[in-house]
Amino acid sequence: MKILITSGGTREKIDEVRSIANHASGSLGKLIAEKFLTHGHEVTLVTTKSAVKPNKHAKLSLIEITDVSSLIQTLKPLVKSHDLFIHSMAVSDYTPVYMTDLDEAKQAKDLTKLLMKENQEQKISSAAEYQVLFLKKTPKVISLVKQWNPQIRLIGFKLLVGVPKDELFAAATKSLINNQADYILANDLSEITADTHHAFLLNQNERYEAFTKPEIAQLIYEKGVEHD
């Protein structure tokens, strides 16, 4: 099987020196990639510069991306040429539009007008005491996957922070349906430590529990190749 995996976190530039980043070490994606490689599968890992990565392997292709726009460009052809897509990357849901000082924002009669503006500076001045940054939603990458390739098997991820299990399951199920995913890995940041990682791999009929990253990788491997 040809397996496509994403790991790490995207970052969206504010200017040439600052960006908004999503925290993600890439360590779970690395383990998942290694699991599939161990079992003889071909793996394409789309990741980021700062993410931890598997060692070189004859059946592993590594591709580095930075922001959501480069992620989409990279994934589109890959989704069409792979059998299973495991989307563990933490993708930025907002991207900077315009940053200005509080005074300009206060003087604007309609804040919406500032959304048409663009910073011309390569490094935005840090003179003002307060700055206002306007952000726009990014395209939801996971929602594009089945449009690009209706045949691909899709395992998505849903990470929330400090919520009741019902809320986590509801959010995961919503993502499952909206994105026509085959499974969603549902997890809560408050249940992730250096050694433990509590998670549920679920679809509408099944729900499997894991307590560590290796257990998650094992579960995803088993369910990912199941109908192959």
Added chain:
Amino acid sequence: MKILITSGGTREKIDEVRSIANHASGSLGKLIAEKFLTHGHEVTLVTTKSAVKPNKHAKLSLIEITDVSSLIQTLKPLVKSHDLFIHSMAVSDYTPVYMTDLDEAKQAKDLTKLLMKENQEQKISSAAEYQVLFLKKTPKVISLVKQWNPQIRLIGFKLLVGVPKDELFAAATKSLINNQADYILANDLSEITADTHHAFLLNQNERYEAFTKPEIAQLIYEKGVEHD
């Protein structure tokens, strides 16, 4: 001599999953640390998780920090106990105060009032099409150094992007005077590539030029130990 070096870039949390990061690989700070270690000095390197680091060395202490607040807490006692401080870290100049959707910002009669608010969510909702993030200036770490220890030798860094040399030198000289630095390493991001790094080490009487990271490390070493 006891040498204190900072490297990498700080990141300021927006919530538990997002942050504003300053781009910095830590590679120049690593080279500077190695240069001083090679010459038998004791080095304390204050850096970040994602920065590249020197190999273990009997005379090297590594300390990891995350944001400006943890940087200041960490540096204060260290500045007092070291002879030379080389502050190559890219420090965030703004930290998030409050993030909300565009509607709440538009409805606010006075945007200043939103600066009193705080996000209660651990992961801010990504439902709205547009978000507005309010940011506040962080304390200037370099301005505190000589207050903490008037005897320490201080080499600061000034990075601009795509500016004329006059402007770069003026900004560096301003930092030199305002922060009572002994030297400022002035550089322009548009003149930094994978293999080259154009920079000037200057004070009010001298100006030395370097074209690569090893040359910069050599210059900083020579001028750093000069009056020892």
